[in-house]
Amino acid sequence: MHQLLPYLLTSLLVVGLATPLLEKKLKYRTGVFLSVIPLSFFLYFLWVFTSLGKTESLIIPPIMELVRGGGLSVRLDGLSVLFGLMVSGIGVLVLFYASAYMRKYPRQGYFFMLLTFFMGAMLGMVLTNNLIALFIFWELTSVFSFLLIGFDNHLEKARKAALQGFLITAFGGLCLLFGVLLIGDIAGTYEISELLNKGELITSHTRYPLIFLFLVLAVFTKSAQFPFHFWLPGAMNAPTPVSAYLHSATMVNAGVFLLLRVNPFIGDTLLWDSVLPLFGSITMFTGALLAFGEKDLKRILAFTTISALGIMVLLAGIDTTKSIKAALVFFVVHGLYKGALFMIAGLIDKTTGTRDIDRLGQLWKPLGLVSFAALLSFFSMAGLPPMLGFIGKELIYGAKMQAAYFSNIILVFGILSNMLMVGISFYVFYQVFWPYRRVKKKVAIDGHYARSFLLSFGPVILAAFSLGLGLAPVRIGKYLQNAIYFIRAEEVAVDLGLWHGVNAVLILSIITVGGGILLFIFRKQVAFNVARFNNWLNKFYLPDVFDKVIKNYVKVASRQTDRIQHGYHRYYLITFFVITSLLVVVHLFANSGIAPELQLQPIKSYLLILFIVMAFAAGYAIFSSSRIAAILALGIVGYGIGLVYLFFGAVDLAITQFLVETLVMVIFVLVIYKLPVFAVFSSKASRVRDIFIALLAGGMMGMVVLKSNFFNVETPIxxxxxxxxxxxxxxxxxxxxxxxxxxxxxxxxxxxxxxxxxxxxxxxxxxxxxxxxxx
Amino acid sequence: MELVLAIFIGLLYACGVYLLLRRSIVKLILGVFVLSNATNLVIFLAGGITRSGISILQDEVVVDKSNITDPLPQALILTAIVIGLGIAAYTLALKYKYYKVTGTDDLDRLKNTDQR
Structure with a gap:
């Protein structure tokens, strides 16, 4: 059964290619039909997840190797299966959702093809046991997310956002490749299972900082960490199912996954424990703060996603058993509530035609069950009991107190960010759903979408999971042990629970909620000030800066190309002749002068006369203004050379030379009257310059001839x-x-x-x- | 002898290069032809510039090598001369056509692939 996994992953490619055909038959039901694939993956992972022992991992060797040491070998352990579960599980719901959401879109078959490809790449990435394969899948997710984000390719904004996201993540991908190659170079293998016990070797190597830098760049770009966070809000131009999938459990979590994956052999060093928490904290706080200033539902969610990613990177960086546990739980928490909220945002967009939280209002009744799902999801996002989010947040606080470096600062930032999260959750929910909020103008509601089963199915299920796992966390806790074992190489009992008695963490939680409620009460002032701060920040609007950098880069490159590739053939030749001549002359002189031991032979007088005649003929040919005269003069040179051949006893050469020379003369004369007269295009100055260059090249060749006469390197064959x-x-x-x-x-x-x-x-x-x- | 040969070949190269640097395409073609002649000569003389007999064997069994001009460069140059003919014919035909289509002999107007 497990052995089939590599084939199944590859077969997704075929399925993906077939979707446009499927779509012709099934129309909008394609998504529902396709969801069978992630569903079967999900059930399979569930089975593996529950049957895998605490310290057990399954490794399936590759079908074939793409490069030496790099093939698609599959690794099933707690980490890969947990991510696999989220990718496939949310995949099912997203496909359901998309089949309703995309109904009016053109090119649906293409859309589902991309989504299938993306899912395959994502699954391949989390499942593989090989770093090279991981890199390939990593890049594939970048490519497909580029195509998905830019799906509305008639919109300039969408194209721009897609390109930006792609350039940044693909840059990170290249960094990942460098990092992976360096690791392979040091450890001699790309297989993760073999690397697990080579941590010492890699982290003590002198090139470790370089590896760390490359991997961190890969993670920061993919997971939208400060200062690369700006591509993520732009990616909101994608159709909502894409956002729901990419920004809840897949694409952006790839960076977090990588951190957890390489932690056993890259982590636990001074660099790791200080750089990651630092940038994670900054991202966590910036994301949460900026979210408050936004009005667009999807953009708010995008910024909270950035914040959540910051938390995960921070946790991975703290690198204790507790923090890894927190990171894993929070990954699930975030995937569940963010997936639900994105889908709800899309549903609201379809229903009312707007995503502006100021214009929306009183949606509690019209949206029915979905409103309830939204409430639960916002609770989970705010980290309130009894949701899984609460457990996640408690764990995070516990972990942050353990941070090796500046734990106090991290804790303060953490509390502030969580207060903001609570505030935003309340704020958005109040604005959009609260039935008693006064609104100036009620938005029109399209009941068709509001009651759509396919659109509301996903968020409701996800919210139910958030609630269910919060109430019965044992269900998930038990199975995290395996993942933690392979990350931290420690066997720990994971018991998750809502209530751990009154302790420091609980007090922190209470403070957070209190602060959040305060923020909510002063929401108008906060939102206004943050928006103002945003405006000020927009002066250094990073996407624009990025655009400018790219544009200037292209400009400089094209200017440089214009200078080098100017298109004037004679300047190419001049460059070529001058440089070659100088190099050769310098080299000849460096090697003991032009002709060290000249032993000149006497020259026959008739030969000398021949040479003089030819020299004059050649000189005449180049300066003559008559075409026929020039050709005839060159003929003299040609025949003269024939005579030289004859003089040195080369009969065959002489005959050929005479024949060819005659033929060429005839052809020239035939054609020449069809051609224009010699026009003088060049100025006198340039002619003088050309004479000098010609003499330089000629002199160089003369020296070569002189010098070569004294060389006989090998016995002639x-x-x-x-x-x-x-x-x-x-x-x-x-x-x-x-x-x-x-x-x-x-x-x-x-x-x-x-x-x-x-x-x-x-x-x-x-x-x-x-x-x-x-x- | 060596000196005269070297100077002469240098001169031929100089002529060829000068013609190559012209803007007129006809001159450029002439330059290519001069250069190919000069290069043939260089290769030929690289085999040694001692004057000796033609490279045709008599019926003797023992061959006196010093009496024979090195045949290998000759074979190479023979090929080169004939190919030079091919090049000259082709470039001339190309030039002829080019002139008929564009009506110019100026290389600077060849910068673009579009007809201007």
Whole structure:
């Protein structure tokens, strides 16, 4: 059964590809139909979860390895199954919800395909036992969330938000890759199960800080930690089912998951215990504070999500058994209430056409059961009994008191953030649902959506879980032991309960609720001031800053490209010739001068005359303004070279040279009268410059020739040809034997080139390109 | 002898480079041709600039190697010369067509793929 898991994960890809076809048949029921997949995953995980021993983990080897040491091996332990449960469980409800919510949208098949892919990537990420596979799935979630956030791709805002989220999370993904590779380099394996007992090796390594930095960047970008938090509110441009899924239990929790996953072999160091709590606390507080200044229901939820992620990172950073327990419980708590609240926000949006909490009001009666679910979820968010949120918050307070560094500050920030959370919960609930609030103008209500079963199913179930698990926390507590064992390598009994007697934590809770109620009473002032603070903060509006950075980056890059790739062919050549010449000349001089021991041979006088004639002809050719004269002068050079070949005894060369030279002359003369007369385009200055460059290049080549005459690095392989030409190939003309026998394949290539050139010429001459009229 | 050869080859290269740097495409093509001639000569002389007999064997069994010009560079250059012909023919045809379509010989107007 377990062995099938890698195949099942891969098969999600196929299912995803088939959804557009399904959608043609099933229309809006596609979502409901697809929910069978996460449901079966959910039931399977539930079974594994309850049957897994306290210190037991199941590892399924990969089907095949993508790279050496990197394949999709699956790991089933408390942590992966807990996350798997949340991903698949909320997945079911989101699919239900989406099938109603997306009903009027175009491209639903595509939407469900993306959602299926995303779910598969997310499940793969939490289940894998291999860091390379984890990285791949991590990036896949970034890609699919990009497509999902930008699903309304006709809206510029959505496209921008999607791109921003993607650039940030993909940057984090690259950091993750570096971190993973470094870990693999040090530990020699990418398998998590093998890494578990190599913590000492990695954390004591000199490159540990680098690994830590990379992993933390990955976590902070994915989990929207300060200062990378700004992409998350933008992601609210996504259709609400996407927000409900991405920001409750999946995408943004990937960072938290990674922290918990690598904790056994990366954690428990000074860096870990100080950096994570610090940034976690900042994020926790900023998120909660900024949420108060927002008016859009979804944006409020987005900021509280940031705050919740901050709490989880903080808890993972405190890194005690208690804090890990708190993090795990809070992950469940947050997933349940945030999923429910997002879905409710979407439902309200559909029902009333607005998400502005000032315009909404008195929705308690019209929304019926959903209002009750909202109440429970807000209670859980505020951390009030008897919800699971209360237990989570108690655990968090207990854990924060244990923090190794500046626990007092963390505690104070924690209490403030939780007060804000309580205040926001009350505030939003009061604004939106409270039946006795006076509203200027009642919003119109579309009863069709308000009573939609599919839309209200998800939030109600999630709220019921929040309540049920709060009342009977033993149900979940028992099974967290396994997860904690693999994170902290400690066997602990986890007993969760609502009532632990009067202790410091309870007193803190009471203070928090009191503070929250105070905030609620002064909500108008608080909201106003925070909004003002927000406005002030918007001067440094991070998404804009980010945009500007990206834009300038592109601008600089294109300017630089324009400078280097200017499109003037002669400047490319000048660069090339000058640099090459200088390099070669310098190198030649560095190697004992130009020609150390010149042993000049005397030159025959007729040869000297030949050279002088050719030199004059060449000079004449380049400066002549008559085309025919230039060609004829170059002909003299060509024939002269043929004579030189002849002088040195290369008969075949001389014959070929004469033939080819003649042919080229003929072709040139045929074509030349169809071509324009030599026009002088360049100025005198540039001609002088070109002469200098030409002389530099020529001088360089001359030196190379001089120098090369004194080099004979290896015995020439020509001896082989000379000795064997007659014996093996039965030919007396060695050059011909080489061409048609020893190196026959090269000659074959040469003939092919010629044939191609001929074909090209014919094609060109027949080609009929119309000249544009408007030139 | 070496000196004269070196200077001559240098001069040929200088001519070729100068022609390559022209804006007129016809001159550029001439430059390519000059450069290919010069390069052939360099390769040929790299085999040694001693004047010796042609590389055709007699019926003797024992070969006197010092009396034979190195055949390998010759074979290479022979290929190169013929390919040079192919290049010259093709570039000329290309130029001919280009001129007919665009009506210009100025390389600076070749910066764009669009017809302007």
């Amino acid at each position: 020509s001896d082989y040809f000379i000795n064997n030409s007659l014996n093996l190939a039965h030919g007396k003309n060695i050059v011909n034997v080489i061409l048609v026998d020893f190196r026959a394949l090269d000659t074959m290539g040469e003939i092919t080139v010629l044939a191609l050139a001929a074909a090209g010429v014919v094609a060109l001459l027949r080609l009929n390109i119309k000249k544009r009229e408007n030139e």
